Amino acid sequence: MSLAQGLGHGGGRRRRRGRRTNVINEINMTPFIDVMLVLLIIFMVAAPMMTVGVPLDLPQTSAGQLNSDAKPLTLSIRQTGQVYLAEAPLRDDEIVPRLNGAAKNGAEERVFVRGDKRVEYGRVAQVMAIVTSGGFRRVALVTEPDAR
Template identity: 55%
Template structure:
């Protein structure tokens, strides 16, 4: 009756579960996956929110075939709605206060870009009065805002 006796506890030469020559120390690498995930979520949030940050005065703009302008900075917007009210950004102001308010908020002085938005059913004379006052004050970079004409 032959019995065999092993010389170790696990059958691997008496060394247990250890492997020769390897030590498992602390991992000293930075895991950037959570950082990338957070940045992608923030990117999506800002892409969705950016169009909502435009001027909120409801204006029905006329359509033209003009090409869009390239813009690197946010211009000051003056709007004339259907009722003839004048809005500087989103604040209603009288015609006499347009130029003083522009001078107060224009960061680059008379070189500031100013967009004039006029509702297509607004009085043409009111839109031209606003534009004439701004131009007479010395502002050079004026633009009329329109929608791009759609092919029908």
């Protein structure tokens, strides 16, 4: 029998049992933060891809962006002259009735006209005249910011 056992110390086991460890009662935030950062990166990459509408090659200008909280009605004019409200094709006689149906604020609704840069200027002016003759006064052209 060894001296330590003879004295009743029981070797190293007894000391480990006698010592109480404090339980950590805090939430580990590291996995939560990691998940949130991954989601942030995913949404930052995916957000530019979520633009809906008719694909157009818009002209570029040096005009600044408009500050608009509400989502405006958007008419798109393709190179062929075809007009779209959102992604639905329209004939000229359908433009005003469909705008009236989609406008939440009536004639005070903002209407954006997006025209492909290869479409004839006369066609864009014709569509804008149809919209303004329908009672809409807040009509604007949409362009892309200049690459410079």
